[in-house]
Amino acid sequence: MAKYTTADQIDLPALAQRYELGRVRLTPLVGGAANSRFRLSCASGKFVLTILDSHDWSSAQRLAAHTHAVFRLGVPTTEVVPAVGGALITQLGDRPVILKKWIPGEVRQPLPVPHLPEAGRILARLHALSLRSLGCGDIPVGARRLSSNHMAEIPRFADGDFAAWLTDWLDRVRAVEAENERPSRVVHGDLLVDNVIVREDGRLSVLDWETISLDDPLLDLGMAAVGLAQDGGVLAPRRLDALLAGFGDVAPLSDDDAAALPMEIVHAALIIAFHRYYRHNVRFPDPPGAPSTGRWSGSWTRWRRRLHCLADKRCDRARRSLICFMLRRPVWPGEPSSASTARASLRERGPSGAEACGLRLTATKSTRPLGVSVGG
Structure with missing residues (x-):
């Protein structure tokens, strides 16, 4: 531990x-x-x-x-x-x-919808900072991404099913990202709900700069979507729209960026999935009989069943449509599409569809990993 x-x-x-x-x-x-x-x-x-x-x-x-x-x-x-x-x-x-x-205030879980636009604006303003203005010459590059050492750990995971699922999805993400490189910006890297304080004056403050780095701002926005745009574990269109609206007030998304964002949300979920599993099963495993072990076993067994649904190649078409529907895009990321149609889809999809499909994103600071999952 x-x-x-x-x-x-x-x-x-x-x-x-x-x-x-x-x-x-x-x-x-x-x-x-x-x-x-x-x-x-x-x-x-x-x-x-x-x-x-x-x-x-x-x-x-x-x-x-x-x-x-x-x-x-x-x-x-x-x-x-x-x-x-x-x-x-x-x-x-x-x-x-x-x-x-x-800072007088509190962490509100989930962050109320009226505060989400401000969170988006804070993130966009951070991305606009220049490295020179920070006066720090030692900001790392890509600190939130999985390193080569992290990737080398995945085949050693005791849960081979999880390792195979994670590797497969990371390969898909990298294939798409290789065709859509964007200039690096100053990013927070971990804008989850635990790192946002609602102050007594009603404004927000952002905490925890351990993962600040130079990286793709869309991945940072994807991480914020995973951390802030959920409702009961489901990526909620109303919450995502509010976050993106605030971000767009400062840094409007181009058609290409709007089309690329869904895959960066998936990428963010995969990064957190790795770190949850690695921390609690490899680096600091709970000792046998510890109270958290039982919670892990039960929740992970249910979660792994959902992974099998996603990893089943026979369900590839259905899996794609479900994930695209959750991310409110008409096509799978990386396939030919109209970016303007994708942006319209981001605005127009209703919140009930993802819930009806049972498609969820789990993002909690617990012993359970995070990922896109299909309920049932």
Whole structure:
């Protein structure tokens, strides 16, 4: 299992001295798949203390610098609090830590529809930032994509059916993307609902810049669709339209981009599917008898039955039509089509069709992987 930092392991007097905070009180925060998070309260205000359990010193410095840079450029996010002397990170024990100002608000699951256009606009404005304006020369390229090391792990998965299904779909995605390369932009990489705060003033703030990189903005938009445009696990046309409407206010989609977006939504789902499985079955497997094991077994058995429906070559035509219907496109991505017809389809499809077909996208930060699935 992952090794997290607990409150009793934190030297509060040393921490308070480094940030000149006085007497502090620490409260653990729920959430955070890779790091330990606490709310820190003192006379000067409230803060979020993150123990970067999954980072070394260099990667922690990059994370702090990137978070500071996007805040400085007006992206609504949390402000990094420097320690005495100006350092953006400090070290407690053998782990780097970062302190940020507390944002009063809450995570709403799902994010209410009236907020989705603003989420789209924030994402589009982020994509418009230049690398020079960020002042960071070390932003990685394609950090959210599966690396060659990730791909090498898939054939070793204990669940061969899942590995074969994942490989097949990734091959399809890459074949389509090879014919539709787009200029890279600054992207967030993980705009899921857990990373969006609805502030007390009703506006949004975006958290978690660990996957910021230079990449295809459509993949980033696809990731946001997976993370924000669902209703009960179903990719909901009304929610997707609201997200895309806000994005289009800042960066209208071209006909080609509108036609390519559905496959990038699928790509985003596959990336998360890999990481859910890898984290909870390979990197940090739950020990035998742990409470989460039973939940995994039951949900994965049901989910795998749905994968068989998608992977069955005899149902290829039906599978294509179902997925296209969910993504509200008239044809399969990569096949000859009229992009303008595809854009009209994005606007005109109703929400009941996907639900009637039982086609779902599962995207939760749980031990269950994510993917396109057919119910029943």
